[in-house]
Amino acid sequence: MSDLLLLHGALGAASTLDPLQQLLKPDFRVHTLNFRGHGGSTIPQEPFRIEHFAEDVLRYLDHHQLQQVDLFGYSMGGYVALYLALQHPDRVGRIFTLATKFAWSPETAAKEAKMLQPEKVAEKVPAFAAALAKRHQPADWQEVMRHTASMMQHLGNHPLLTEDTLPGIQTTVRISVGDRDNMVGLQETAWAFQHLPNASLQVFPNTHHPLEKVNLNQLQHELRQFFGKVTV
Structure with a gap:
């Protein structure tokens, strides 16, 4: 069996x-x-950064004695996967991303961060707030959200995957997005695909951004095809 690492958003x-x-x-x-x-781990004193999350992946690979691994990255996880392939190509096999946002600018970051205000989320979407509290306990989900908003603002000013850096990723990549994703546009997804030298592009029909709304049977079938494990 081959090793496949799934990276969350x-x-x-x-x-x-x-x-x-x-x-x-x-x-x-x-x-x-x-x-x-995330997931109940201690919230660090330093800010959230894509670079730090890539270090977390390397640490995991070293701990489990994995020299190289294929990666599936959902949303932010896809950004981390591609950045890792750029910095440490020897540790990354193939990459499949879903719903990863590539269009980062100060304006888009401000728009995204505006939706990550814990007090408003708790007031207007209490069920989501409760799910986040359960997901990240015993850590404070509101701090996770504030750190995430800050990371997005930093990424808006200092994007890591650009028209200059993406061509340096030589690994085989599948860039995918849902046709009903209201957070990640097809245009920015196609832009990333066009700048990657060994990439393919896939659009999932009737698919929104939240992972909970993705047809997992369809997704796992596409992952098996891409990573060479087609089930007849």
Whole structure:
């Protein structure tokens, strides 16, 4: 069996990938991890950064004695996966991303961060707030959200995946997005695909941004095809 590491999105945790992991277990050694400050791990004193999350992946690989691994990255996890391939190509096999945002500017970051105000979330979307509290306990989900908003603002001013850096990623990549994703546009997804030298592009029909709304049976089938584990 080959090793496949699943990387969660912003405000997510390893637990959010459990249903997908169960579907893939028959054909892969499936790994998940919590980025620092997520899933109940201690919130660090330093700010959240894509670079730090990439370090978390390297630390996981070293701890489990994995020289190289294939990666599936959902949303922010896809950004981390591609950045890791740019910095440490020897540690990364193939990459499949879903719903990863590439269009980062001060304006788009401000728009995203505006939606990450814990007090307003708790007031207007209490069910989501409760889910975040459970997902990140005993850590404070509101601090996780504030750190995430700050990270997005930093990324808006200092994007890591650009028209200059993306061509340096030589690994085989599948960039995918849902056709009904209201957070990640097809245009920015196609832009990333066009700048990657060994990439393919996929659009999932009738698919919104939240992982909970993704058709996991369809996703796991596409992952098996991409990573060479097609089930007849």
